[in-house]
Amino acid sequence: MTQHAHLPGPHRRGLLTAAGGLAAGLGALALTGCSGTETPRAGAGDGGGSGSGDGKPRRGGRLRAAFAGGGAGETLDPHLSNLFADAARAKALFDKLADYGPDLAARPRLAAAWEPNARLDRWKVTLREAAFHDGKPVTAADVLYSYRRIADPKQAFRARASLEPIDLSASRAPAPRTVEFVLKRPTAEFPNVLAAFGAYIVPAASGPVDFDKNPVGSGPFRFVSFAPGRSAVFRRNDAYWDGPPHLDELEIVVANEESARVNALLGGQIEYAHELNPATARAHEDKGRIGIVRLRNSAMQAFAMKTDRPPFDDPRVREAFFLIADREELVAGALSGAGEIGNDLFGKGYEYYAGELPQRAQDLGRARALLKKAGAEGLRVTLDTSPVAAGFTEAATVFRDQAAKAGVTITVRTGSKDSYWKDILDSGTLCSYRSGAMPIESHISQRLLTDSTTNATKWHHKDFDDLYQQAQSTGDPVRRAAVYTRMQRRLHAEGGFLIWGFADWxxxxxxxVKGVAPDAPANTLDWARFDTVWLA
Incomplete structure (x- = not known):
């Protein structure tokens, strides 16, 4: 299955471009306008709104959470999760072997521990004692069944590409709670595979399963009802391995328009509204009616330069574009200030991030000199963009005006929301780009290797590929981090991603509402995790 550039997984409309369109219901509501260490249970703090209460979790009540959804074609099959609403429903019903912490390092979930062999091409995973909603234990056979289902080449399951390093025909279950994964190559970051988006564990089955009518998982909530494009209702799983949720019930409702979500929140028809824009947040923050939670560093904002074709096949032109960018102005103009500047590297604040590299600043004089040396004075470039993601068209306009000060003429071309990610993967020379949270290793492997399926910058360098394999063959984390730093130094100097900012979610x-984790980027363990939330 092909992965697409804006997300940590392979679906064009994916998570960070949650579908727009008309509000599809809000249910029946009427709108008024590492070798595995235990992960501490999250959400025990007094996150979320600023209402009264002593900060201690309370049991009971139904929380109604509104997300943009996918319409009548929605499903509870966790392996088909693509949108934020899909992910929230899957997280309520199912578990993965691991998930990502705030720094995007893998944390154990159904896996109690993992341990590699000396060559890093075989990993022993020990499962914790957990049960499915029907009372049956989660076993190694269920894990292998789930992964083989995901890897089926006849299906379009999201996590299929992420599981590619595993030789599933050779992997086995020597004991009920032990899985021995055989890999195709040394993979030091194998826990990232276990945490891959959509890699949920389902019970082994001998035939087709109707997930929409009888989904059985091991997650914190049990299935009650599901109306695609409208509402899904779940109730507390008192036998959950990580402790029962505080809520009695959770309802995830669909409202594609932001205004519908905000009006429902203000009117008391829901308690949680996903995905607000910065202007809305500013209008309501500190007004005492609703709480605003900002998830920092949730979305990388960038321009992608194709390094295999003129003018960006010349590293001097790429460096000039790095120096043209006024990052503070881009964050202010395109993100309304709801974010922080970038330094042309993915994953600010994540594990392995090369934060010691100097912050790049605008230098129009140096940019002009580089363009002159490259024979690119008076350069004209087309910048592809689209309203497919918030801030894209605004950032394109801001950068166009910045480039003009360096003698570069940028023509902004606005493409279709429906086909943008497919269109810009291979065509054009410069485009707007963004990505959700994912490990730095995954960003490299999915986007920057010669054979990466979503290599939007066409960064093809065998010596860079070799460094990645060296990192994956290095068991010592300090030495491995040093290799990743070498790779990032090169990307910072001459890569194809002009990463100008990181947006808040x-x-x-x-x-x-209490217990909403304030430091959980989208796609991580504590994002949209409602088992740790309570109503004060």
């Missing part, structure tokens, strides 16, 4: 909550 913004949520709205009722003042009575």
């Amino acid at each position: 913004i949520l709205g909550t009722s003042l009575k």
